[in-house]
Amino acid sequence: MVTKPFRLGHDTPLVPEEDPNIFYPDSDDEPMAENDRQRRVLIDISETLIQHFSDRPDVYVSADIFVYYEMNNPDRKVAPDVLVSFGVEDRERLSYFVWRDGKSPDFVLEVASPSTWHRDANEKRDIYAAMGVTEYWRFDPNRGQIFRRVLIGERLNESGEYEPITISESEGALTGYSAVLGLDLFAQDGALRMYDPVSHTWLRNFREEIVVRRIAEDRAQTAEDRAQTAEDRAQTAEDRAQTAEDRAQNAEDRAQNAEDRAALLESILREHGITPPNGG
Numbered sequence: 001m002v003t004k005p006f007r008l009g010h011d012t013p014l015v016p017e018e019d020p021n022i023f024y025p026d027s028d029d030e031p032m033a034e035n036d037r038q039r040r041v042l043i044d045i046s047e048t049l050i051q052h053f054s055d056r057p058d059v060y061v062s063a064d065i066f067v068y069y070e071m072n073n074p075d076r077k078v079a080p081d082v083l084v085s086f087g088v089e090d091r092e093r094l095s096y097f098v099w100r101d102g103k104s105p106d107f108v109l110e111v112a113s114p115s116t117w118h119r120d121a122n123e124k125r126d127i128y129a130a131m132g133v134t135e136y137w138r139f140d141p142n143r144g145q146i147f148r149r150v151l152i153g154e155r156l157n158e159s160g161e162y163e164p165i166t167i168s169e170s171e172g173a174l175t176g177y178s179a180v181l182g183l184d185l186f187a188q189d190g191a192l193r194m195y196d197p198v199s200h201t202w203l204r205n206f207r208e209e210i211v212v213r214r215i216a217e218d219r220a221q222t223a224e225d226r227a228q229t230a231e232d233r234a235q236t237a238e239d240r241a242q243t244a245e246d247r248a249q250n251a252e253d254r255a256q257n258a259e260d261r262a263a264l265l266e267s268i269l270r271e272h273g274i275t276p277p278n279g280g
Contacts, residue, residue: 011093012100019072026066026094037141038081041111041192044205046082048194049181052203053084060088066095067105069131078127082109084181104131107180112140125154129162135180136162143190151176151187 014020046063053059061084070076083096084107098104108128110120120138128136133156140150151174153165167176173188183203184195194203 011095012097015071015099017071018099022072022074024066024068024074024077024095024097035113037190038111038113041139041141042081045109045111045192045194048203048205049082049084052183052194052196053090057090058087060085060090060093060096060101062093062096065093067098067131068095069098069104069127071097071099078124080105080108080124080128081111083107086180098131104133106134107137107178108133108135109137109139112138112142112146114146117146125162129156129160132156132160135165135178137176137178137185139185139187139192141190141192150174150190151185151192153178153185155179 042063046061049061053061061082063082064079065083066077066079067083068074068077077095083105085096085101085103085105087103088101096105110116110124112120117138117140125136135156136154138152140146143150149167151167153167153176154162155165157163165176165178167174169175173186175187176185177183177197178185181194182196182198184197186193186195193205195201196203
């Protein structure tokens with residue numbers, strides 16, 4: 001497992017009862033995911049949720065980070081594939097400490113792999129229930145090769161036990177509603193997507209967001225180019241009008257010069273007693 005990159009800063013401070021001499025590792029030098037399918041879903045969902053809650057400074061989203069849930073016991077840890085915690089400062093962490101941050105995550109998603117699915121469905125499920133994680137979801141990107149149903153959601157009841165969240169099926173797609181996130185989880189063909197039922201929009205993953213931004217930038221550049229072209233054309237028309245005006249002025253000036261020369265000639269002739277040919 002490899003923790004995600006973090007900004008420079010301090011982790012949450014120790015609480016009075018915490019032993020400052022205990023070391024809590026933030027990595028076990030294991031890869032983030034076992035295979036590309038698992039890694040793709042893990043990154044897509046975490047980045048999608050980070051973007052979705054980007055305007056909420058009190059929502060923390062992370063992926064594959066150690067969650068320590070028992071103070072002074074570094075062995076009591078778990079690393080959810082994706083976690084969301086509400087009412088917690090949105091900042092980069094080396095690890096998540098339940099007692100320092102004041103609560104457990106509200107939402108956890110585990111992405112199944114051949115070597116992790118059994119622990120996800122049993123040991124981790126018990127740990128999350130004991131921690132008080134409100135919703136626990138599991139997804140099989142291997143199209144049902146690991147779980148019979150590729151999408152499983154559970155919600156903690158008042159007794160501290162998980163109860164299944166209703167999953168509907170239509171044309172090979174499975175859909176379940178996360179009351180914690182306020183989003184629908186949609187699983188089909190090895191992919192997991194999220195849908196906002198309030199805005200009626202699909203949440204975009206990181207790659208899709210890049211494409212959308214590039215298209216928007218291209219369109220803005222095209223509009224700017226068109227505006228510049230129109231401005232250039234208007235300037236050209238203005239230049240042509242100015243040229244025509246200058247030509248008209250030149251013609252008028254030439255006519256005036258000719259008239260002035262004729263008047264001068266007539267004056268000279270009169271001085272010498274010569275009558276102009278027109279009899280004037």
